[in-house]
Amino acid sequence: MQSARMFALGYRYGRRVPAPEPPIPAAAPDAVGALEAYFDAHTVGPGITKWRHYFEIYERHLERFRGRPVGVVEIGVLGGGSLQMWRDYLGPDAHVYGVDINPASSELARDGVEIFIGDQGDPAFWEHFLQRLPTIDIVIDDGGHMPAQQVVTLEALLPRIRPGGVYICEDIHGPFQPFQSFLDGLTRPLSDVGMPGKHNPARTLHRQVASVHRYPILTVIEKPTSCAPTFESPRHGTVWPS
Numbered sequence: 001m002q003s004a005r006m007f008a009l010g011y012r013y014g015r016r017v018p019a020p021e022p023p024i025p026a027a028a029p030d031a032v033g034a035l036e037a038y039f040d041a042h043t044v045g046p047g048i049t050k051w052r053h054y055f056e057i058y059e060r061h062l063e064r065f066r067g068r069p070v071g072v073v074e075i076g077v078l079g080g081g082s083l084q085m086w087r088d089y090l091g092p093d094a095h096v097y098g099v100d101i102n103p104a105s106s107e108l109a110r111d112g113v114e115i116f117i118g119d120q121g122d123p124a125f126w127e128h129f130l131q132r133l134p135t136i137d138i139v140i141d142d143g144g145h146m147p148a149q150q151v152v153t154l155e156a157l158l159p160r161i162r163p164g165g166v167y168i169c170e171d172i173h174g175p176f177q178p179f180q181s182f183l184d185g186l187t188r189p190l191s192d193v194g195m196p197g198k199h200n201p202a203r204t205l206h207r208q209v210a211s212v213h214r215y216p217i218l219t220v221i222e223k224p225t226s227c228a229p230t231f232e233s234p235r236h237g238t239v240w241p242s
Contacts, residue, residue: 011175033059035089046108047079054170054218061166061213061220062090062138069093071135075120075153076100076143080108087112097133099143121149126156136161141169147178158208158221167221183219187212196233
């Protein structure tokens with residue numbers, strides 16, 4: 001009951017949190033990053049649609065992959081423009097795997113871009129898909145946007161992303177969209193660590209999830225590059241209050 005009460009308190013506070021003083025200024029026009037610049041310059045050719053605030057988030061979490069031979073899975077390719085956007089941003093050594101339920105998307109395949117046709121809500125599709133993929137470093141779920149699809153996709157792909165990789169789920173609209181609740185539940189066991197002085201072994205989740213970042217209608221999960229076997233809280237120094 002206390003957890004439900006605190007959730008309600010936090011939700012109400014989130015609805016009425018005071019505005020910052022002084023107000024936060026808008027980003028300067030010259031602060032546009034490489035991805036947003038590509039998007040703005042892309043006025044003809046395969047279509048791209050993205051919420052503008054996504055670009056800063058993408059660069060915050062994906063910049064470290066630039067120039068590296070990475071595997072990128074994008075679910076929901078639509079016009080196909082974003083497939084080339086990722087390769088332009090990440091570099092020619094990136095290999096993009098597009099996933100879409102529309103068979104016509106097969107025509108978007110080209111050098112460095114491979115297309116898979118299937119239903120992201122079908123675990124059997126992912127089992128077959130993963131048998132054919134060598135490595136995954138980045139997942140971008142911009143597919144059907146249905147909570148059940150998002151859950152199946154996350155459960156299938158998260159364990160297969162390499163250490164240090166990133167999982168991005170877009171367009172999670174609404175504070176009570178059910179996938180939000182799934183993410184709440186996923187996050188809680190990260191804090192399943194006892195008090196100092198106790199034996200606190202890292203759990204399986206700690207070896208799969210380093211952090212979960214919640215943004216407006218978008219969530220990013222980062223994989224750990226390493227994980228200590230236990231959580232420790234040593235004390236250093238000689239002076240402590242009685």
